Structure formats: structure tokens, C-alpha cells
Amino acid sequence: MKIVINGAELDVVATTLAALLEERGFSGRVATAVNETFVPAAMRATHMLQNGDRIEVVAPMQGG
Template sequence: MKIVLNGEQREVRAEILSDLLVECGYSGRVATAVNEDFVPSGLRLAHRLADGDRIEVVAPMQGG
């Protein structure tokens, strides 16, 4: 399936958001949005992806 992940087009096998995070190597605490809609961590296991979805993954940063 073709998606856009953090602004870059990618070809992925995952069809569920939680699987996509694993496939792309994300671990720890991250925030996720699909097509500009926030997806809480508790709903990622049930959130199905579709071809062309735009996914944003953001990790918290320390400092300032």
C-alpha cells in the first residue's frame, strides 16, 4: 500500500496503524495523526489504513 509518512511517500505492508509503527521502527511514546485527525494510542490497534493515507508521527523532545 502507498502512504505518505511524515511528508514522504512510502510503500508499506501494514494495514493497521499500530503495525505501521512497528514496520517503520517507531517505539516508545509517539503521537499519531491520519489525514490530519489525531489517533490516540488506544485506538491504533483498530485503525485501518487506506491507500493514499497521510500519516504523521511525532515524538516528544526534551530541552528548550
């Protein structure tokens, strides 16, 4: 399936958001949105992906 992750179009095997994060090597705490809608961590395993979805994955940063 073709999706867009952080602006890059990719072919992926994953069918859920949680599987996608694992497939693409995202680890640790991240925030996720699919088609500009926030998806909480507790919902990622059941959030099914569709061809053409736009996913944003953002890692929190510390700073001053």
C-alpha cells in the same frame, strides 16, 4: 499500499496504524495523526489504513 509518512511517500505492508509503527521501527512514546486527525495510542491497533493516507508521527522532546 502507498501512504505518506511525515512527508515521504512509501510502500507499506501494514494495514493498521499500530502495525505501521512497528513496520517502520517507531518505538517509545509517539503522537500520531492520520489525514490530520489525531489517533490516540489506544485506537492504533484498530485504526485501518487506506491507500493514500497521510500519517504524521511525532516524538515528544524535552527541553527548556
